[in-house]
Amino acid sequence: MERRPIRQWMVLMTYVVFLIIIIVHSGYICRQLVFAGRQFFPVVGAGILALVLNHPYEYVRHFYENKGKIPKKAARTCSLLTVYLGAVGVVAAVFCFALPRLISSLQQFIENREAYMQAFEKSLVVLIEKAGIKNLDISPLMEGISGYLGRLDQTMDVLLPQMARMTTGVLRTAATVGIVTVLSAYILFDKEKLEGQMKRLYRAYMPRGLYRPVKSMILTGIEVFENFVAGQGIESLILGSLCFAGMFLLGLEYSGLVSLIVGLTAFIPILGAYIGGGVGALLLMFISMKKAVTFLIFFIILQQVENNLIYPKVVGKRTGLPGLWVLAAVTVGGGLAGIVGMVLSVPAATFAYVLLSRGVARREEIEAQQCELRER
Secondary structure (H helix, E strand, O other), X not given: OOHHHHHHHHHHHHHHHHHXXXXXXXXHHHHHHHHHHXXXXXXXXXXXXXXXXXXXHHHHXXXXXXXOOOOHHHHHHHHXXXXXXXXXXXXXXXXXXXXXXXXXXXXXXXXXHHHHHHHHHHHHHHHHHHOOOOXXXXXXXXXXXXXXXXXXXXXXXXXXXXXXXXXHHHHHHXXXXXXXXXXXXXXXXXXXXXXXXHHHHHHHHOOHHHHHHHHHHHHHHHHHHHHHHHHHHHHHXXXXXXXXXXXXXXXXXXXXXXXXXXXXXXXXXXXXXXXXXXXXXXXXXXXXXXXXXXXXXXXXXXXXXXXXXXXXXXXXXXXXXXXXXXXXXXHHHHHHHHHHHHHHXXXXXXXXXXXXXXXXXXXXXXXXXXXXXXXX
């Protein structure tokens, strides 16, 4: 009887010593975990890329099998080639057309910053006078903006030559991207075989009581992630295209740059498009206050179309997450992990929402069945 307390104290002291060692060497442990995570990045990245391309791959494969009457194995190969060539084409278009325009717009903005600052100051003075505000000194504001643009100019002068010399980093990144692409292609081509192997592994080593719940959670997580990426991707593409078309028709400068920023920031639910719109309005404000106001009016109309038509039809049906949950998830995710947290918070919240909804529905069904049995 006396040995049991001694054994418990020894176990407790072992845990305490182990915890102290972890706390003391936490920096080293974190560095090793980051290093290990980098080694597994190609595998994890390949899995994420395979999930992203799964929907277009399945759509193209079914088209080749049903419409084209192509054999299954040949249809898989043709589908992989079609999807990956399309993805490479999109990336190449961004790097060949969008990225040079983005750099050119930034350089043009920095080179003409003095003229833009003068035009902005005049527009701001006229706006203040029309508002009836007197004796307002705007020189500190203009000095702050000028200083910020000067630092941006210095950063671009240093950054652009470095970008031309980053051959080693580019080659290393290209090698990693190549490995990720090949691995993701293998995952998509043999996904049925891999799925069968994973099922056998789960059944062999996982307790029977946990197999079905864990399987359901994994399938739910994959479905939520695929729907979110597909919905947000389509919404970003539509919003960026509409923004570019509207700015081009209105004759506004930086249409390519602003529409690209709006499309990319639209991946952040609810708040993202407003961030892109704010950047666009700020850029146009330096050219002309009238053009900035015109853009803001256009963007507000575009946001109404996006919130009432595009988002509910494209994203809302795919995620099924109420707006209140989306807003709460984006707020919490942004506070915890910045922009990355804001992007990943919605699929995480959707995953939790789906699991809770199914759990509540299952419990209500069991209670209803028990009530029926009692009444009988």
